[in-house]
Amino acid sequence: MTMTTPQLHLRVNGINITSVKIRPKMLAGMPRGEREVVIEDPQLGTFPIDDSFIIEVRSGPRKKWELTTVSGLLASMDVLSSAKYQR
Numbered sequence: 296m297t298m299t300t301p302q303l304h305l306r307v308n309g310i311n312i313t314s315v316k317i318r319p320k321m322l323a324g325m326p327r328g329e330r331e332v333v334i335e336d337p338q339l340g341t342f343p344i345d346d347s348f349i350i351e352v353r354s355g356p357r358k359k360w361e362l363t364t365v366s367g368l369l370a371s372m373d374v375l376s377s378a379k380y381q382r
Contacts, residue, residue, distance in 0.1 A: 303375055305368070306351040306360060307334055307344055314341075317372060332365055332372075 305312040314335035319326040331343045344350065350368055351360040363371070 302355065303371055304353045304356070304358075305334075308349050310336065312336070315372070317369065330369060332368055 305315055312334045316333045316335075317330050318333055320329040320331045321327065331345075333341055333343050335341045344365060346364050350363050350365065352363050352368060352371060353360050
């Protein structure tokens with residue numbers, strides 16, 4: 296039996312994203328207790344995204360793209376992270 300690590304594919308405004316990080320939101324250099332999603336684009340650089348972006352996810356290459364929000368993306372990433380460490 297072969298176990299594979301779950302994956303989440305991300306597309307923002309129609310562009311496939313390969314680098315995603317979660318970091319604490321900051322205000323005046325202090326963490327606010329919230330998290331934000333930061334993506335990296337080769338031409339635009341690294342920046343946080345919010346719900347003004349079109350955020351789509353899919354759980355595999357043959358799955359359908361689904362619209363989501365930043366909070367939905369964070370929840371999906373949390374689920375994948377916990378599944379990764381429960382093996």
